[in-house]
Amino acid sequence: MDGYFSLEDKIQATGGNPAVMLRNNPGVRHPFPYPPEWTSWHTEQYAWKNGCVLFDQGEHMSDIYFSGPDVRRLFSDTALNDMSTFTRNDAKQFVACAPDGRFIGDAVLFGMEDDSWSLVGAPIAANWVHYQAIAGGYDVEVTLDHASPYNPAPRKLWRYQLNGPLTHDVIEAVAGRQIETPKFFGVVEFEIDGTPVRALNHTMSGVPGDRLTGLELYGPREHADRVMMALMQAGEPLGLQRGGALAYVSSGHESGWWAAPIPAIFSQPELKAYREWLPGFATEASLVVDGSFESLNVEDYYLDPWELGYGRLINWNHDFIGKQALEERRDAPHKKKVWLVWNDDDFIRLMRDGLFGGDDSRTRIVSPSSLYTPSQHYDTVLRGDRFVGFSNFGGYTVNMGRVVSIATIEEADAVDGAEVEIVWGEPDGGRGRRFMEPHHVQTRVRATVATRSPAKVPVQA
Structure with a gap:
């Protein structure tokens, strides 16, 4: 349509490389329309x-509603989950993949009525299902109820x-x-x-x-x-x-949920029509990649369901988008989602140097969440000098009493007590990056692998 600016247009307008676009997006923090803290x-x-x-x-x-006689068939075709018995007052952690089997998005699926279901969460998964409903000619009506800051209704x-x-x-x-x-x-x-x-x-x-x-x-x-x-x-x-918002966001440190990884939609030629359908202001177009891991190939940021802990949700008894590609990798080694428990002394050093380091400062860490930009964070994880995976969402909760980050690392290294290092800080001191200090120095943070959440037992008063 005339005047329509799509995600594909935005990629081309920024040089045709989606990795460069994502690394240079301005980024705006997702607004939480309530106080950061009610008490502390x-x-x-x-x-x-x-x-x-x-x-x-x-x-x-966002709450996106799908209603009509084809709603079950639509979700069965787009979800790696089993939808054969899903009905009113059921719910699932819905997970969608691209045709190549790599992760697009997740959300909680609610059965509002037998033929009316809703996807609740970030709209990335819902956008994908919405497009498939149109492109596939499903007899389904889609009703949008986006997050309040973007919704006049x-x-x-x-x-x-x-x-x-x-x-x-x-x-x-x-x-x-x-x-x-x-x-x-x-x-x-x-x-x-x-x-x-x-x-x-x-x-x-x-x-x-x-x-x-x-x-x-x-x-x-x-x-x-x-x-x-x-x-x-x-x-x-x-x-x-x-x-409040600060505590809410920090709950992911304990639960291990990796919020909105980069969806596998930016590079594949067969998904060009989808990128042309998505507007240039969509969530997918506004994502920002930050962290020490830097690549000019956007596919290096893609993940598969196993790497996010969703392998157990795959139901092989139905056909769905991405099934063939996942079957081909079913028995191959996969990275595994873990917690990385940061070394206390290294964290204290980062806090000290971030605040008082002068020209040789380290990137500051904000409590309770360590993300220093409104971004999807990909930090390099090393064992010795060997790359083993990515560290993402990190921070502190009083229930753990430690700083942790969520990571996906090689299965052979995903062993309780294994020692790794996280490369912390932007390449080249964050030069040319938005939301960065004028200059900082990359450093390494020692961490220990934990295959279960460090906060499984209630704290004693």
Whole structure:
């Protein structure tokens, strides 16, 4: 269409190399339309392991609805997951791959009704499914309900997340009755103050036990304030805390979720039509790559499902986009997702040199998250002088008492206690990069591999 500026146009306008585009995008932090902290980020972190915290998820995530007779066939064709029995009040961690088997995006899929499903999260996975619905001629209607900062219309649903070992107590206090624990990723329905509520059994904290330790509640938007007031009135006597943006983002350090890796859509000739369909202001076009790993080949940043911990979700009993490519690599070695526990002394050195290093400074680390730019972070991980993978999302929580980052490294090196080094800081001192100090010096940070989250047990008061 005349005047339309697509992702493909943006790639070509920046020299035709998507890796260069991603390294030089200006980048804008995704807005969270609520306070960074309600009390303090460390108090709010402590609550999801030792009490209960409430996060408002109804503003910063997109909800994209797919309705119609072909909705199951559409999702079966685009998801590596099994969709054969998915129905109302089911939920899944939906994962989509490109035809070459490399990762595009993930989101939580909700069965709103038998023939009406929604994808909730960053819109990357939903954009892919939306395009496939159009290109494949599926009998499906798509309704967009984007994150509030980009959406002039009122949102359709409110969405609140409760997390922590007191979640069950809080929800029964506000509901005024016993609530049975649904299966993991199952949905239960009840009422709060006379308003309809659905709740997904889903936790960001990983506290073990048979009782509910995490619930993602949602319902019609017009009841949002009423439900929030009821939750706080019932929950505050039990110690319920509200959580802000800083604590919310830092929950990934414990859960191990790698948020929005670079989707495998930028280079393949067969995906040119998709890049031409995506607007030049889409999330995919606005991503930024930062970190010590630098390549002119964008495919070096692509990952496959195994490398992100999603290999267990692959269902081989149905046809889906990328299946053939994944089958060809099914028995090959794969990188493995791990936690890297940073050396305390090296972290302290980075903090000292970042603040007081003068002309020989190190890149500063911001607590509770170590990301120094609004970006997708790819730091080189070395064992000795051997490249073994990438370190990504990093930071600190009081429940771990350590700084960690999420990484994907060679399977042979993914051993508890293995010693590695993270190359920290931009190549060439960040010269020419936006959001960088005028100059900094790359350095190495010692780290230890952990194959499970370092924060699996509640902290004792």
